[in-house]
Amino acid sequence: MRFSYSIIRLASLAVLLTACQQNKGNKEAAKKGPDSAAVFLLRKDTVNKQITFPAELIPLERAEIFAKVSGYVGTLKVDIGDKVSKGQLLAVLEAPEAIANYAQANADVQTARSRYLGSLDAYKRIVNAAKVEGTVAAGELEKAKSLMMADSAALNAARSKTNAFAQLKDYLTIRAPFSGIVTQRNVDPGTLVSAGTPKPLLVVENISTLRLRVPVPESYTAANTGTPVINFTVDAQPDVTYQAKLSRKAGALNLANRTETWEFLFTNSNNQLKSGMFANAVLKLGRNAPTFLVPSSAVATNLEKRFVIRLKDGKAEWVDVRNGINLGDKIEIFGDLSVGDTLLTRATDEIKAGTALVSKFPRT
Incomplete structure (x- = not known):
C-alpha cells in the first residue's frame, strides 16, 4: 500500500515539473520576439568601373580575290608581304578560248555591220524610187524596211555579245582593289583556276588602319x-599600351553570346601591329546619372528569380531586381525600389516574405 502511494506521488511530481518547464519555455519565447537582421538604407551613387575585355584586331579592308573565268595562271606579279597600290596588276590568267571567243565576236560584228549597211542603202534607194507614183509596189517598200530593221537588230546583238566577251577577257587580268599588303598566295604559275575554286588566289588587306572589335556583354x-579613346594591349607586346578611338557600335546583340560589338579604330602607321592579333581592351564604363548600388550579399538568387529583401512595417518583402554593373563588393541593381528603402544586408530565400524582423542598423 505504501509502495503504491509512493508511485502516485512521484508521478504527480513529474507532471508538475513538466508543466513548469513548458510555462518557462513559453515565457522565454514570448520574451524573445522577432529575430533581428542587419539592414541598410538604400541610396543612389555614381557608378564607374574599369573593365578589361578580350578583343581582336582586324584589317580596315580585306579582299579575297578569286578567278571569275576558268584558265591557267600565266604570270604572278606579287607574293605574300608585298605592298600593292590600288589598280596594280597582281596576276594574269591565260584562257585561249576566251581570246578566241572575243575575236569571233568581233568578226560577227563586222559581218552584221556590212549586212546592215547594205540593207540600209537598199531601203533608201527604194524610198527615193517610190516618190514617183507607180514605180515601186507598196509591198516591196515594206519588205525592204523590215530587212533593214532586222539587220540593225542583229548588229546590236553582235555588239552586245562582243562587249560580254570583252568583259570576260578583262577578267584575265587581276588587279588590286585597294592599296594594302598581300597576306595570302594560294597559286603558282600554271595552276588551273576557275570561278568555283574554294580558295582565293590572293588575299589583300589594308592594315594602315586596324579595327579593334570588342564584344561587350549585354549588361x-x-x-x-566617358571618353571615346581607350587603351589596349596585345599578347605579343604586353608591356606596350596602345590607344584606339571609338568608331561605331553594332546596335544589336549577337544572339549566340548576348554581346554587342563595339568597334574602335587604331592608326597603324608603322605597321607595328598585325591583323588577327588578340588584344585586351580596357574600358572605363559608367552611368550618366547615379543609380542604386548595394552590397553583393544583398542580392539573392534562386531557380525562379533574383531579388532583394526589403523591410517594410517590420515584415520582409521580396523585390525582384535586375543586375547592372558589378563592382566586386557592390553591384548595381534595377527594380521597384526607392531611395531610403530599408534592405537586408544579407538576403537569402530562407527568409520568406512576410517574416517579422527587427531592423539592426550598423553602428556609426
Whole structure:
C-alpha cells in the first residue's frame, strides 16, 4: 500500500515539473520576439568601373580575290608581304578560248555591220524610187524596211555579245582593289583556276588602319564610356599600351553570346601591329546619372528569380531586381525600389516574405 502511494506521488511530481518547464519555455519565447537582421538604407551613387575585355584586331579592308573565268595562271606579279597600290596588276590568267571567243565576236560584228549597211542603202534607194507614183509596189517598200530593221537588230546583238566577251577577257587580268599588303598566295604559275575554286588566289588587306572589335556583354551595353579613346594591349607586346578611338557600335546583340560589338579604330602607321592579333581592351564604363548600388550579399538568387529583401512595417518583402554593373563588393541593381528603402544586408530565400524582423542598423 505504501509502495503504491509512493508511485502516485512521484508521478504527480513529474507532471508538475513538466508543466513548469513548458510555462518557462513559453515565457522565454514570448520574451524573445522577432529575430533581428542587419539592414541598410538604400541610396543612389555614381557608378564607374574599369573593365578589361578580350578583343581582336582586324584589317580596315580585306579582299579575297578569286578567278571569275576558268584558265591557267600565266604570270604572278606579287607574293605574300608585298605592298600593292590600288589598280596594280597582281596576276594574269591565260584562257585561249576566251581570246578566241572575243575575236569571233568581233568578226560577227563586222559581218552584221556590212549586212546592215547594205540593207540600209537598199531601203533608201527604194524610198527615193517610190516618190514617183507607180514605180515601186507598196509591198516591196515594206519588205525592204523590215530587212533593214532586222539587220540593225542583229548588229546590236553582235555588239552586245562582243562587249560580254570583252568583259570576260578583262577578267584575265587581276588587279588590286585597294592599296594594302598581300597576306595570302594560294597559286603558282600554271595552276588551273576557275570561278568555283574554294580558295582565293590572293588575299589583300589594308592594315594602315586596324579595327579593334570588342564584344561587350549585354549588361554593359547601356553604359557610358566617358571618353571615346581607350587603351589596349596585345599578347605579343604586353608591356606596350596602345590607344584606339571609338568608331561605331553594332546596335544589336549577337544572339549566340548576348554581346554587342563595339568597334574602335587604331592608326597603324608603322605597321607595328598585325591583323588577327588578340588584344585586351580596357574600358572605363559608367552611368550618366547615379543609380542604386548595394552590397553583393544583398542580392539573392534562386531557380525562379533574383531579388532583394526589403523591410517594410517590420515584415520582409521580396523585390525582384535586375543586375547592372558589378563592382566586386557592390553591384548595381534595377527594380521597384526607392531611395531610403530599408534592405537586408544579407538576403537569402530562407527568409520568406512576410517574416517579422527587427531592423539592426550598423553602428556609426
